[in-house]
Amino acid sequence: MDIILEKLKKCYGSHVALDIDQYTLTGGEIVGLVGNNGAGKTTLFRLMLDLLKADEGHVCIGDIEVSRSEEWKEFTGAYLDESFLIDYLTPEEYFHFIGKICGLDAATVDERLSAYERFMNGEILGQKKFIRNLSAGNKQKVGILAALLNRPQLLVLDEPFNFLDPSSQSALKHLLREYHQETGATILVSSHNLNHTVDISSHIILLEHGVIIRDLKNEEGNAEKELEAYFEIEQ
Amino acid sequence: MLYTDIRKLQKLDAKRSPMFDKNRFAKFLMYFAVAFWAAYLIFFGVMLSFAFEEDSPNMEPYHVLNQGLIIFLILDFLIRFLFPTPVQAIKPFLLLPVPKRKIMSILLIDSGLSLFNLFWLFFFVPFALITVTRFYGLTGVIGYALGIWLLMVFNSYWSMLIKVLIRQKFLNILWIVPVYGILALIEFLPETGWLSTFTINLGEAFIFWNPLSYLGELAAIFLMAYINYRVQLKLIHNELSRKEDTHVRHISSYSFFDRYGNVGEYMRLELKMLFRNKSPKSQFWMLMACVVMFAAFLTFNVYGENSLMNDFMCLYCYIVFGIMTLIQVMAIEGNYIDGLMVRKESIYNMLRAKYYLQCIFLLIPFLLCLVPVIKGSMPLLMSLSYLFFAMGPVFACLMQMAVYNDRTMPLNVSMIGKRQNNNKYQSIVSIAVMTIPLLINQVLTSIFERNTAYIIMILLGLAGFLTHRYWIYNIYVRFMKRRYQNMENFRNTR
Numbered sequence: 001m002d003i004i005l006e007k008l009k010k011c012y013g014s015h016v017a018l019d020i021d022q023y024t025l026t027g028g029e030i031v032g033l034v035g036n037n038g039a040g041k042t043t044l045f046r047l048m049l050d051l052l053k054a055d056e057g058h059v060c061i062g063d064i065e066v067s068r069s070e071e072w073k074e075f076t077g078a079y080l081d082e083s084f085l086i087d088y089l090t091p092e093e094y095f096h097f098i099g100k101i102c103g104l105d106a107a108t109v110d111e112r113l114s115a116y117e118r119f120m121n122g123e124i125l126g127q128k129k130f131i132r133n134l135s136a137g138n139k140q141k142v143g144i145l146a147a148l149l150n151r152p153q154l155l156v157l158d159e160p161f162n163f164l165d166p167s168s169q170s171a172l173k174h175l176l177r178e179y180h181q182e183t184g185a186t187i188l189v190s191s192h193n194l195n196h197t198v199d200i201s202s203h204i205i206l207l208e209h210g211v212i213i214r215d216l217k218n219e220e221g222n223a224e225k226e227l228e229a230y231f232e233i234e235q
Numbered sequence: 236m237l238y239t240d241i242r243k244l245q246k247l248d249a250k251r252s253p254m255f256d257k258n259r260f261a262k263f264l265m266y267f268a269v270a271f272w273a274a275y276l277i278f279f280g281v282m283l284s285f286a287f288e289e290d291s292p293n294m295e296p297y298h299v300l301n302q303g304l305i306i307f308l309i310l311d312f313l314i315r316f317l318f319p320t321p322v323q324a325i326k327p328f329l330l331l332p333v334p335k336r337k338i339m340s341i342l343l344i345d346s347g348l349s350l351f352n353l354f355w356l357f358f359f360v361p362f363a364l365i366t367v368t369r370f371y372g373l374t375g376v377i378g379y380a381l382g383i384w385l386l387m388v389f390n391s392y393w394s395m396l397i398k399v400l401i402r403q404k405f406l407n408i409l410w411i412v413p414v415y416g417i418l419a420l421i422e423f424l425p426e427t428g429w430l431s432t433f434t435i436n437l438g439e440a441f442i443f444w445n446p447l448s449y450l451g452e453l454a455a456i457f458l459m460a461y462i463n464y465r466v467q468l469k470l471i472h473n474e475l476s477r478k479e480d481t482h483v484r485h486i487s488s489y490s491f492f493d494r495y496g497n498v499g500e501y502m503r504l505e506l507k508m509l510f511r512n513k514s515p516k517s518q519f520w521m522l523m524a525c526v527v528m529f530a531a532f533l534t535f536n537v538y539g540e541n542s543l544m545n546d547f548m549c550l551y552c553y554i555v556f557g558i559m560t561l562i563q564v565m566a567i568e569g570n571y572i573d574g575l576m577v578r579k580e581s582i583y584n585m586l587r588a589k590y591y592l593q594c595i596f597l598l599i600p601f602l603l604c605l606v607p608v609i610k611g612s613m614p615l616l617m618s619l620s621y622l623f624f625a626m627g628p629v630f631a632c633l634m635q636m637a638v639y640n641d642r643t644m645p646l647n648v649s650m651i652g653k654r655q656n657n658n659k660y661q662s663i664v665s666i667a668v669m670t671i672p673l674l675i676n677q678v679l680t681s682i683f684e685r686n687t688a689y690i691i692m693i694l695l696g697l698a699g700f701l702t703h704r705y706w707i708y709n710i711y712v713r714f715m716k717r718r719y720q721n722m723e724n725f726r727n728t729r
Contacts, residue, residue, distance in 0.1 A: 083726070
């Protein structure tokens with residue numbers, strides 16, 4: 001389903017954090033969101049997930065305006081930061097909790113998790129540790145997996161490669177591609193890592209000071225050069 | 236130098252807190268309470284000086300008072316449990332290139348010099364001005380006040396030590412048993428009274444400016460401060476490396492909640508929250524101790540029959556859990572509010588779960604109150620009326636805070652913590668739920684017979700319980716209207 005951003009504006013005092021006049025994200029794509037610090041990536045995600053109030057405009061997921069109805073929550077999964085995690089639970093308990101409130105029984109949750117064994121790398125399940133005692137990378141994995149549990153049609157991940165070791169970053173790329181192929185879901189990923197973003201995205205949006213300044217089709221990685229030029233990365 | 240810098244930073248921290256505005260009402264209440272208690276203590280100081288003179292013509296009033304000094308120390312010890320541990324402030328300084336030991340010493344000195352240690356002088360100085368001045372002049376009063384102040388400083392370190400230990404493990408409260416047990420023994424063993432004799436002599440030594448008494452006090456203060464210093468330094472390391480729960484031996488599943496769907500899942504979450512996090516866990520056991528104490532007051536009829544205090548104690552037994560937990564509703568969830576808000580109606584189910592669990596917890600005071608009921612010192616109807624009234628109107632009132640609470644409460648502050656989590660609505664609602672049920676009871680009792688009044692309160696409580704889905708949904712709708720403001724404030728105060 002498409003995501004429509006209509007005259008979307010968010011200010012913090014006199015600072016304009018996001019200002020998008022009109023933009024439609026076509027459904028069924030993996031969309032990479034890139035930009036320097038303060039470009040408005042997280043603000044955009046928070047507005048999409050109704051975690052922030054827009055000063056002007058609105059976000060629609062399909063034909064649902066996110067601030068007016070909660071229906072979109074049924075087919076959306078998201079992980080932005082640690083504030084999504086209930087850290088006094090073990091990862092298993094957290095997955096079962098999220099599963100239960102999404103209407104999944106424990107067996108289904110376990111079955112779905114088993115597909116992500118490579119990504120978990122034996123460090124998540126059966127550790128007898130509360131989430132608060134996991135490493136930053138493993139917390140990140142728990143958040144990402146919990147977002148995937150209800151097989152969402154829209155998946156929103158803010159800087160998912162952060163804190164992950166190189167093997168886990170590679171496993172995550174593989175996981176996201178596979179999930180996209182299986183479900184045809186719309187996946188939104190923000191990242192500072194251009195290589196990973198270019199690797200997985202079919203479409204890349206470049207934000208600067210809250211404004212979309214480039215909207216790049218990424219067929220066979222052809223967006224990479226343009227992004228490198230923008231970020232002045234020397235070869 | 237470092238001392239003044241730390242003081243400055245602490246003041247700036249309070250002043251620049253994003254919630255400073257919301258604390259103003261709580262601050263006003265605090266200043267009002269301080270003025271009230273100061274006036275109360277002055278009044279008591281004056282009244283007791285005359286009362287002792289009349290009642291004990293063979294003893295000087297200050298001797299009578301001094302033989303009971305331990306009572307003031309115990310009261311002071313208990314009151315200090317209401318305040319946060321001062322050394323919680325250490326965390327921001329731990330990464331500075333200043334030795335931890337130095338910062339700890341400064342924070343301990345700061346705590347010793349706290350103005351609260353002077354508070355009891357509102358009682359002792361007026362008392363001494365009336366009873367001591369006529370024999371030993373103003374110098375006697377000053378010497379006496381100095382000695383009392385030093386005693387309170389000692390007591391502050393003693394209570395701090397126990398508070399810090401309790402924050403690590405509630406069972407550490409047992410440390411007070413041998414201490415107060417020995418004191419009780421040396422006082423109450425037949426033909427001893429050594430403790431009261433000692434405190435009489437100590438008080439007189441203060442009045443005479445006996446240097447040994449001050450030196451003894453100073454030595455005791457330094458010893459207690461040093462014990463605090465060692466213990467707290469050790470516990471900071473424990474806290475930072477989080478040794479205590481890195482590997483959980485037993486994971487409770489509370490599987491009986493499985494059959495209650497989403498609400499059951501949130502009830503399970505609530506229980507885990509309560510027993511896996513230091514702040515809620517220690518608060519729970521502390522409250523349990525309070526409820527046991529109040530039930531004991533009722534059992535032994537401390538306030539006499541038909542006293543309003545009995546109603547207050549009974550009401551308090553039932554609402555104390557609610558006051559401490561529901562008044563903070565959503566404040567803990569502020570830690571993971573974003574995760575909850577991306578799930579449909581999760582807040583509604585969570586509020587219901589919280590309510591049901593609080594209702595289940597009412598069984599604890601109910602069972603404890605059965606003791607005075609069986610003993611005949613409290614009518615069963617009274618216990619039932621406050622139980623149902625708590626379940627209905629009181630909880631409905633407390634849960635309104637879900638709409639207005641917007642400060643995140645840290646879950647695992649023990650040695651390292653943040654400021655108190657208060658806003659004006661919390662203060663108003665707390666006072667209201669502690670007084671209005673009693674007022675209603677008094678009004679009903681003045682119109683009807685006592686038992687009829689209790690039955691009406693039961694019916695009011697039942698009405699609140701039976702309509703809980705409606706008012707919880709109403710709270711949920713109002714919360715959703717304020718969600719952006721609340722979420723932003725939760726994020727700002729994490």
